[in-house]
Amino acid sequence: MSIELPEAYILSNQMSKELLGKEVTCYGLGDCTSLQNLGCINMYRSDFDKLHGGRIVSVVSRGNVIRVKFDNGMNLLLAPEYGGKVLYHKESAVPSKYHLKLCFDGDSALTVTLTGLGVIQALTDEQLENSYVYRRDFSTTASPTDEKEFTFERFSKELSGRKVNVKSVLVGKDAVVVGLGNSAFQDILFRAKVHPKRKASSLNEAEKQALFNAVKNLIQERLKQGGKSQFVDFYGKLGGYNAEMGSNMKGKTCTKCGSQIESLSLGGGQTFYCPGCQK
Numbered sequence: 487m488s489i490e491l492p493e494a495y496i497l498s499n500q501m502s503k504e505l506l507g508k509e510v511t512c513y514g515l516g517d518c519t520s521l522q523n524l525g526c527i528n529m530y531r532s533d534f535d536k537l538h539g540g541r542i543v544s545v546v547s548r549g550n551v552i553r554v555k556f557d558n559g560m561n562l563l564l565a566p567e568y569g570g571k572v573l574y575h576k577e578s579a580v581p582s583k584y585h586l587k588l589c590f591d592g593d594s595a596l597t598v599t600l601t602g603l604g605v606i607q608a609l610t611d612e613q614l615e616n617s618y619v620y621r622r623d624f625s626t627t628a629s630p631t632d633e634k635e636f637t638f639e640r641f642s643k644e645l646s647g648r649k650v651n652v653k654s655v656l657v658g659k660d661a662v663v664v665g666l667g668n669s670a671f672q673d674i675l676f677r678a679k680v681h682p683k684r685k686a687s688s689l690n691e692a693e694k695q696a697l698f699n700a701v702k703n704l705i706q707e708r709l710k711q712g713g714k715s716q717f718v719d720f721y722g723k724l725g726g727y728n729a730e731m732g733s734n735m736k737g738k739t740c741t742k743c744g745s746q747i748e749s750l751s752l753g754g755g756q757t758f759y760c761p762g763c764q765k
């Protein structure tokens with residue numbers, strides 16, 4: 487289950503609550519070789535040595551990325567974008583399988599396990615900028631949870647003249663917002679009644695407004711319901727939000743108009759949509 491902005495936000499708040507001020511007393515790495523070769527996890531295990539003895543001074547998220555900052559100039563960057571779990575445990579109850587384990591003073595620990603591509607990296611303050619996901623999400627691109635940054639005026643302006651598919655302006659490196667993945671994208675388009683093949687530049691003012699509202703509302707709802715269904719929070723609790731549109735609608739009919747749900751391949755992913763509602 488991919489972790490997008492709402493889920494990263496939930497995790498970082500829970501981590502902050504439990505871990506602020508705690509000191510790393512040990513760490514462990516599981517079988518990470520293939521993820522290390524893909525650049526998801528530091529190539530050298532010794533990089534994680536530098537977390538030892540560090541005390542957590544903040545845990546924040548932006549977009550899909552969580553930054554745990556230590557008082558010794560180190561950071562732990564977590565972005566389980568294509569699936570993963572970040573779990574809180576008593577040190578004595580840590581499961582046997584994980585990619586990264588950190589133990590803290592006071593018999594507490596966290597484990598991180600990736601189930602798809604993502605990031606688990608120990609980086610110095612200076613090395614943060616070398617991280618692609620950090621540069622992408624801790625950037626000047628608007629965050630949809632920040633009311634000052636994410637305004638309709640700015641959103642509308644940044645969409646105009648973009649002769650690209652609407653997915654490119656919502657998801658990925660050229661998006662005008664951080665933190666949305668393919669899952670959120672399908673839900674947002676369905677709510678805004680916009681067809682996935684539309685070009686951003688073809689959207690009229692009302693459609694842009696509908697898209698803007700859909701982004702805001704979707705994120706608020708997912709936060710309120712503890713994240714997407716299948717998402718597991720820091721305490722192992724499942725999220726309660728079921729997508730209105732996505733692969734879960736495959737072979738079904740639209741809940742609003744009764745049309746058969748269709749799908750098309752778009753920008754490296756399958757996009758489900760309702761041909762009746764989305765124009």
Ligand SMILES: [Zn+2]
Nearest residue numbers: 740743760763
């Ligand atoms: Zn429909």
